[in-house]
Amino acid sequence: MIKPVKVTGLAVALVLTGFATQAQQDNHTQTEELPKGWHLLDKTKDGFYGISVDKAYEFIKQKGLKSKTVVVAVIDSGVDTLHEDLKPILWKNPKEIPGNGIDDDGNGYIDDVYGWNFIGNKDGRNLKQDSYEGARVYHALKAKYEGKKIDPATLKGDELEEYNMWLKAKARIEGGNGEPEIDLMLLKRLLKGAKKGDSILQVALSKETYTGNDLDTLVPKTPVDKAARENILYLFRANQQMEQSNKELIGEFEEFVNGEERKAEAKEKAPPSYRKDIIGDDENDINDKYYGNPDVMAATPFHGTHVSGIIGAVRNNGKGMDGVADDVRIMMIRAVPDGDEHDKDIALAIRYAVDNGAKVINMSFGKDFSPQKKWIDDAVRYADTKGVLLVHAAGNDAKNVDTADNFPNAAFRDGKGRATNWITVGASGDPKSGGVTAPFSNYGKKEVDVFAPGVRIYSTIPGTTTYGNAQGTSMASPVVAGAAAFLLEYFPYLTPQQIKYCLEKSAQAPANKVTKPGTEEEVPLSELSRTGGVINVYEAAKIAATLQPQKGTPQKKVAKPTLQNKKG
Known part of the structure; x- marks a missing residue:
C-alpha cells in the first residue's frame, strides 16, 4: 500500500527489524x-x-x-x-x-x-482505520477455494482471474511468497522502548514536542538521558527526517506496527468489517x-x-x-x-x-x-x-x-x-x-x-x-x-x-x-x-507553448461507462 504515506514504514521498520543497513546508519554523515x-x-x-x-x-x-x-x-x-x-x-x-x-x-x-x-x-x-485488501480477498474467497480441487484449465474470464487473485492473497497471508518476514515481537519491543525514551527526552529538553535536529544538539546530563537520546536519534536518522517532530515519528512508527499486527492477525481470522460497520452502503453495488x-x-x-x-x-x-x-x-x-x-x-x-x-x-x-x-x-x-x-x-x-x-x-x-x-x-x-x-x-x-x-x-x-x-x-x-x-x-x-x-x-x-x-x-x-x-x-x-488547440477535431466518442454491478 502507499497509503497516506509520510514515511516508508520507519525506513521499512529499520529494514524489516534487522535494524538499518550500515549505509542508513551512516547516512547523516554522508x-x-x-x-x-x-x-x-x-x-x-x-x-x-x-x-x-x-x-x-x-x-x-x-x-x-x-x-x-x-x-x-x-x-x-x-x-x-x-x-x-x-x-x-x-x-x-x-x-x-x-x-x-x-x-x-x-x-x-x-x-x-x-x-x-x-x-x-x-x-x-x-472511518479512520481499515483492513488490508489482501486479507479481505483471502477471507472472502476462502470458503469457495480452500481445500477444493480446482483445475485452472476449466476456469475462464472473471472466474479464472478471481481464483488467481485468491491464490496470490493466500500466499501473501499465509507466507512463503518470497517476501521477507517481519519480526513483530521485536517491532513491538522497539516501539515500547521508543515511547519510553521519548518520555525521558521530553523532560530532558523541557518540551513535549521536539525534532531530530533538537535532539542532535542536546547534551545529555545523565546516562539515562544519553541512552534515550542515542536510541531516538537513531530512529530519526534511519528515517532520514531530522526535521520531523517526535510525535510524528512515534505516531507513524506505532501506525506501522499496528498495521503489521493486523496483517499477522489476518492469518487466523477475517479482518473486522470496519467500513461496513460505519458507512452502511452495499459495497458490492456500484x-x-x-x-x-x-x-x-x-x-x-x-x-x-x-x-x-x-x-x-x-x-x-x-x-x-x-x-x-x-x-x-x-x-x-x-x-x-x-x-x-x-x-x-x-x-x-x-x-x-x-x-x-x-x-x-x-x-x-x-x-x-x-x-x-x-x-x-x-x-x-x-x-x-x-x-x-x-x-x-x-x-x-x-x-x-x-x-x-x-x-x-x-x-x-x-x-x-x-x-x-x-x-x-x-x-x-x-x-x-x-x-x-x-x-x-x-x-x-x-x-x-x-x-x-x-x-x-x-x-x-x-x-x-x-x-x-x-x-x-x-x-x-x-x-x-x-x-x-x-x-x-x-x-x-x-x-x-x-x-x-x-x-x-x-x-x-x-x-x-x-x-x-x-x-x-x-x-x-x-x-x-x-x-x-x-x-x-x-x-x-x-x-x-508550441502546441496548438485541436481545432476541428471532434471529441472522442467513447460511450459513457455504465455503472454495473460487476465483480472484478
Missing part, C-alpha cells in the same frame, strides 16, 4: 539537509535537482499569458480546511449552501461544499453511490493537507511555502483510510471529481490487490471522455511495478489497452541528500512514466499555521499534479494527452547513473522509468 522548497528550485541556478518553477513563471510572464483557474481533485485522507495557506485555494461548490442540510445542486451529495467524504456516515461518523458525508477534514487530514499544499499552497504570500501552481482550487475527496482503500470508493471519487469540474486528479495511494478494478477502469475511461488527467503515485516499496502489482494503474483489466490520461510517478531526491532516486521509490521501465521530487518535501500540515516535511511517492505525485495544473492554467486548451506529452518529453535525464531503489546497483534512470527523467516545469511550458 548527506546534507535540503532547503525548504528545494523541489521547486533549478539545478543550474540553485544547484538542486528541482523542477525549475521560478523559470517557468518567468517564461509565462515573458509570453504575457494570463491564468485560468484549474480545479484539482485530491483523493486522499482529508484536508485541514482552516489552514492559512490553503483556505484561499480550496474549491467551494458554487451551487451548494453550506450547512442547510439540502442537496442544493441536486448532485446527490448534501452540503458538499469542499468536496465529499466517501468513508463517512450520514450520522457524522468517519450503483449505491449516495453515501458518506461532507466532512472532508475528519480526524486524519495530515496526508491530504501536505499533498494539497504541494500542489497549490498560495504562492508569494510570505507564509510557509509555495505550491507549484498559482491559480488552482483544491477539491478534497476523502476516500483513503489508514489501511487499504476500497475500489468502490475510489471509482466513485473519480466520478465525483469529473462531474464537479476537476481537470486534474491526484491519487497518492495504492495497494497490491484490486478486486473491483473494472469499476475504477470505467471511471478512468469516463474521466478521459471529459478531458481529465489522473496522476498516481508509484508506491514506496522499492519494487519493480512492471512485475509487482500496484493498484490502481493504467492497464485496463479487460485487456483493451491502457489509459492515456494517466501518469504514474516515482520519487526523486537530490545527490546532496542521498541520490537522484529515492531509496524507497517503486520503479518500472514500462509502468512508471516519470520521476519527481519526493524526498523531504516541505508543505502544509494540519494546525492552521503549521508546516513540515514528509516524503514518499505520495509527495512526488502532487508535484506532477501541480505541474499539470500549471500547464492547464496558461494553456487551457491542452488535452490530458498533450499535458502528459509535455511533462514526459521535457523530463530531464540525470547526467550520471542512479541507484536502483532497494539495491546498490547503479543504472541509467531510463531503466527505471519510461522517460528516464525528472519533470521540469520550465521545459514543459516551452513545449506547451
Whole structure:
C-alpha cells in the first residue's frame, strides 16, 4: 500500500527489524539537509535537482499569458480546511449552501461544499482505520477455494482471474511468497522502548514536542538521558527526517506496527468489517453511490493537507511555502483510510471529481490487490471522455511495478489497452541528500512514466499555521499534479494527452547513473522509468507553448461507462 504515506514504514521498520543497513546508519554523515522548497528550485541556478518553477513563471510572464483557474481533485485522507495557506485555494461548490442540510445542486451529495467524504456516515461518523485488501480477498474467497480441487484449465474470464487473485492473497497471508518476514515481537519491543525514551527526552529538553535536529544538539546530563537520546536519534536518522517532530515519528512508527499486527492477525481470522460497520452502503453495488458525508477534514487530514499544499499552497504570500501552481482550487475527496482503500470508493471519487469540474486528479495511494478494478477502469475511461488527467503515485516499496502489482494503474483489466490520461510517478531526491532516486521509490521501465521530487518535501500540515516535511511517492505525485495544473492554467486548451506529452518529453535525464531503489546497483534512470527523467516545469511550458488547440477535431466518442454491478 502507499497509503497516506509520510514515511516508508520507519525506513521499512529499520529494514524489516534487522535494524538499518550500515549505509542508513551512516547516512547523516554522508548527506546534507535540503532547503525548504528545494523541489521547486533549478539545478543550474540553485544547484538542486528541482523542477525549475521560478523559470517557468518567468517564461509565462515573458509570453504575457494570463491564468485560468484549474480545479484539482485530491483523493486522499482529508484536508485541514482552516489552514492559512490553503483556505484561499480550496474549491467551494458554487451551487451548494453550506450547512442547510439540502442537496442544493441536486448532485446527490448534501452540503458538499469542499468536496465529499466517501468513508463517512450520514450520522457524522468517519472511518479512520481499515483492513488490508489482501486479507479481505483471502477471507472472502476462502470458503469457495480452500481445500477444493480446482483445475485452472476449466476456469475462464472473471472466474479464472478471481481464483488467481485468491491464490496470490493466500500466499501473501499465509507466507512463503518470497517476501521477507517481519519480526513483530521485536517491532513491538522497539516501539515500547521508543515511547519510553521519548518520555525521558521530553523532560530532558523541557518540551513535549521536539525534532531530530533538537535532539542532535542536546547534551545529555545523565546516562539515562544519553541512552534515550542515542536510541531516538537513531530512529530519526534511519528515517532520514531530522526535521520531523517526535510525535510524528512515534505516531507513524506505532501506525506501522499496528498495521503489521493486523496483517499477522489476518492469518487466523477475517479482518473486522470496519467500513461496513460505519458507512452502511452495499459495497458490492456500484450503483449505491449516495453515501458518506461532507466532512472532508475528519480526524486524519495530515496526508491530504501536505499533498494539497504541494500542489497549490498560495504562492508569494510570505507564509510557509509555495505550491507549484498559482491559480488552482483544491477539491478534497476523502476516500483513503489508514489501511487499504476500497475500489468502490475510489471509482466513485473519480466520478465525483469529473462531474464537479476537476481537470486534474491526484491519487497518492495504492495497494497490491484490486478486486473491483473494472469499476475504477470505467471511471478512468469516463474521466478521459471529459478531458481529465489522473496522476498516481508509484508506491514506496522499492519494487519493480512492471512485475509487482500496484493498484490502481493504467492497464485496463479487460485487456483493451491502457489509459492515456494517466501518469504514474516515482520519487526523486537530490545527490546532496542521498541520490537522484529515492531509496524507497517503486520503479518500472514500462509502468512508471516519470520521476519527481519526493524526498523531504516541505508543505502544509494540519494546525492552521503549521508546516513540515514528509516524503514518499505520495509527495512526488502532487508535484506532477501541480505541474499539470500549471500547464492547464496558461494553456487551457491542452488535452490530458498533450499535458502528459509535455511533462514526459521535457523530463530531464540525470547526467550520471542512479541507484536502483532497494539495491546498490547503479543504472541509467531510463531503466527505471519510461522517460528516464525528472519533470521540469520550465521545459514543459516551452513545449506547451508550441502546441496548438485541436481545432476541428471532434471529441472522442467513447460511450459513457455504465455503472454495473460487476465483480472484478
